[in-house]
Amino acid sequence: MEAEIEKIIISEADIKDRVRELAERIIADYERKELTMIGILNGGLIFLADLIRHIPFAVKIDTVRVNAYAGNATYPKREADIVDSIRLNVKDEHVLVVDDILDTGKTLLKTLDIVKKLNPLSVKVCVLLNKQERREREINPDYCCFEVENRFVVGYGLDYDNRYRNLPYIAVLREKQDK
Numbered sequence: 394m395e396a397e398i399e400k401i402i403i404s405e406a407d408i409k410d411r412v413r414e415l416a417e418r419i420i421a422d423y424e425r426k427e428l429t430m431i432g433i434l435n436g437g438l439i440f441l442a443d444l445i446r447h448i449p450f451a452v453k454i455d456t457v458r459v460n461a462y463a464g465n466a467t468y469p470k471r472e473a474d475i476v477d478s479i480r481l482n483v484k485d486e487h488v489l490v491v492d493d494i495l496d497t498g499k500t501l502l503k504t505l506d507i508v509k510k511l512n513p514l515s516v517k518v519c520v521l522l523n524k525q526e527r528r529e530r531e532i533n534p535d536y537c538c539f540e541v542e543n544r545f546v547v548g549y550g551l552d553y554d555n556r557y558r559n560l561p562y563i564a565v566l567r568e569k570q571d572k
Contacts, residue, residue, distance in 0.1 A: 408561070423489070428486070432492075434457065440550055491519045494522040501520075518536070522551075
């Protein structure tokens with residue numbers, strides 16, 4: 394796998410540091426509140442798991458599975474599809490939606506629409522990566538670890554054709570050469 398990596402843009406150590414720092418902000422904001430964290434699968438799984446390990450108080454966790462890419466495409470579909478929705482009752486609770494990357498905004502807005510219909514007290518967005526250049530919908534994260542340039546990235550939950558999620562860092566793939 395590593396032979397297919399062009400360059401690492403965010404190291405494992407930098408990710409660990411920023412996730413811990415972000416958790417400290419979340420702790421300060423939600424310490425005495427009922428917090429439910431909703432992870433967007435599959436990409437947000439690793440980020441959510443690492444993030445919640447830093448939270449010292451009880452939180453509820455649920456996930457939503459969203460299909461935003463078709464096959465091995467590097468650009469999201471026109472509309473994201475909800476494959477499996479939220480099961481928890483979040484009425485009158487504070488909800489933090491956690492995802493790996495905010496790029497076009499389609500996936501997060503679709504997820505936020507679902508969450509808001511469940512009447513939570515508040516809803517905020519937490520992302521590992523923010524790719525502002527590709528934004529097609531008006532949305533900004535409340536919590537973000539890193540801003541990234543407009544390149545297709547993999548690792549730490551992010552994939553290409555369901556591969557590379559297990560890399561402990563964020564990287565750019567080498568472009569395939571036609572033979």
